[in-house]
Every structure is written in C-alpha cells, then in structure tokens.
Amino acid sequence: xxxxxxxxxxxxxxxxxxxxxxxxxxxxxxxxxxxxxxxxxxxxxxxxxxxxxxxxxxxxxxxxxxxxxxxxxxxxxxxxxxxxxxxxxxxxxxxxxxxxxxxxxxxxxxxxxxxxxxxxxxxxxxxxxxxxxxxxxxxxxxxxxxxxxxxxxxxxxxxxxxxxxxxxxxxxxxxxxxxxxxxxxxxxxxxxxxxxxxxxxxxxxxxxxxxxxxxxxxxxxxxxxxxxxxxxxxxxxxxxxxxxxxxxxxxxxxxxxx
Numbered sequence: 186x187x188x189x190x191x192x193x194x195x196x197x198x199x200x201x202x203x204x205x206x207x208x209x210x211x212x213x214x215x216x217x218x219x220x221x222x223x224x225x226x227x228x229x230x231x232x233x234x235x236x237x238x239x240x241x242x243x244x245x246x247x248x249x250x251x252x253x254x255x256x257x258x259x260x261x262x263x264x265x266x267x268x269x270x271x272x273x274x275x276x277x278x279x280x281x282x283x284x285x286x287x288x289x290x291x292x293x294x295x296x297x298x299x300x301x302x303x304x305x306x307x308x309x310x311x312x313x314x315x316x317x318x319x320x321x322x323x324x325x326x327x328x329x330x331x332x333x334x335x336x337x338x339x340x341x342x343x344x345x346x347x348x349x350x351x352x353x354x355x356x357x358x359x360x361x362x363x364x365x366x367x368x369x370x371x372x373x374x375x376x377x378x379x380x381x382x383x384x385x386x387x388x389x390x391x392x393x394x395x396x397x398x399x400x401x402x403x404x405x406x407x408x409x410x411x412x413x414x415x416x417x418x419x420x421x422x423x424x425x426x427x428x429x430x431x432x433x434x435x436x437x438x439x440x441x442x443x
Contacts, residue, residue: 385437392433
C-alpha cells in the first residue's frame with residue numbers, strides 16, 4: 186500500500202482509495218479519517234497507516250474475511266470436540282489465537298481502541314524498548330510484541346518456543362557487541378598511539394620492550410626503566426633513553442628518503 190502526502194506532510198491519503206486519510210495533529214497524535222470523518226487515532230504514524238490499511242482491506246474483502254472467521258471458529262470447535270488433548274496445547278492455542286487476531290472481528294474501528302487499556306488478569310508484559318514488549322499471552326506462551334503503541338496493540342507477535350535458545354542468543358549477541366566495541370576503541374586509539382611512538386615517546390611497557398630489542402635482558406630493561414622513573418639521569422645504561430615525567434623518550438632515527 187502506498188500513501189501520498191499533502192499539505193506539507195500533515196495529511197496522507199491512501200493511493201488505492203483516497204477517501205482513506207491520516208492527519209497529523211501533533212507528533213504523538215495521528216487521526217484516521219474516512220470520507221472526512223474521524224474513525225480512530227494512534228500515537229505513531231506507522232500504527233495509523235497500519236490500522237487504516239486494515240480497515241480498507243476489511244471493507245474491500247469483507248465477505249472473504251467473514252468466511253475465513255467462520256472456518257476458524259468451526260476448526261476450533263472440532264478441535265475441542267474431537268482432539269481435547271491437542272486443544273490444550275499452549276503453542277497450538279497461541280497459533281489459533283494469532284490467526285484470529287489476523288482475521289479480526291470486523292471492519293469497525295473505534296477511537297477508544299487507540300487509548301491505553303489495562304492488561305488482562307494474569308498476563309505479564311514488560312516494555313523493554315519503545316517498540317518491543319516481552320510478555321505472555323492468554324495461552325501462557327512467552328511472546329515478543331513488536332511495534333505498535335503497547336502490549337495491547339502490537340504490529341507483530343512472535344512466539345518464543347525455546348526460551349533458553351533465546352537467552353543464549355542474547356548472551357552471544359552481547360559478547361559480539363562487546364568485542365566489536367573493544368575493536369572499534371582499539372582502532373580509534375591506534376592513530377594517536379602510532380603518532381606518539383613515531384615521536385619516540387613510549388609507555389613503560391613499550392620502553393621495556395624497546396630495551397629488550399637492543400639486547401638488554403628483560404631484568405636489566407625493567408631495572409633501567411624503573412631507575413629513570415625514580416629520577417636517574419639517562420645515559421649509556423639506557424641506550425639514550427630518558428624519562429620526561431610522563432613518557433620514556435628514546436632517540437628517533439630519521440626515515441631515509443628515496
């Protein structure tokens with residue numbers, strides 16, 4: 186479905202049926218209009234678009250949707266009558282509930298549908314981000330509610346069938362994120378560190394390694410670096426290295442030109 190913006194983006198009309206429109210009242214108030222009459226409201230523009238397109242599809246395909254709802258009801262009744270054990274399966278019940286939500290109960294939209302509503306007794310829902318809610322549904326399945334304006338108005342519901350797998354995946358994602366952030370920090374530091382080293386200014390560890398590379402034993406190098414830090418004057422015993430109060434400064438060999 187595509188929309189056309191009018192009046193500098195404050196009003197949008199559905200290209201497939203211009204009589205359906207969304208109007209912006211303020212950044213968190215979007216009104217849905219049909220033939221100029223207000224039929225609903227939503228906090229987000231995407232939610233308003235989704236609800237109004239649903240209304241359009243209901244009115245365009247009402248007969249087919251009514252038949253599908255009847256078939257779903259008959260399937261539920263037959264399941265309860267002939268397969269009562271299967272009917273008690275939480276995952277299957279949740280799937281059937283999701284089908285019912287997708288088919289809806291009719292084309293009517295009401296302004297009250299866009300207002301906050303209290304959760305059903307016994308249900309759990311926790312908003313972890315503006316567009317993600319973790320909770321349980323009426324079949325006691327753990328679900329992720331994505332998008333929409335809250336737990337009662339999601340754009341999509343995802344059933345979590347393997348909670349431990351989700352927890353492991355989140356843990357691995359956190360590890361991967363930490364690794365990526367550490368690598369990014371290392372790359373940001375590489376530039377300044379490279380410039381500092383090219384000027385002959387070394388950290389304590391780098392100073393020890395510089396002396397070891399000049400055939401000092403590691404013990405001699407550690408002792409020499411420590412003596413400089415304690416105030417000793419650099420000389421032959423440090424191969425020209427001095428301490429400036431912050432870095433261990435070593436002679437820099439000029440790069441030869443071509």
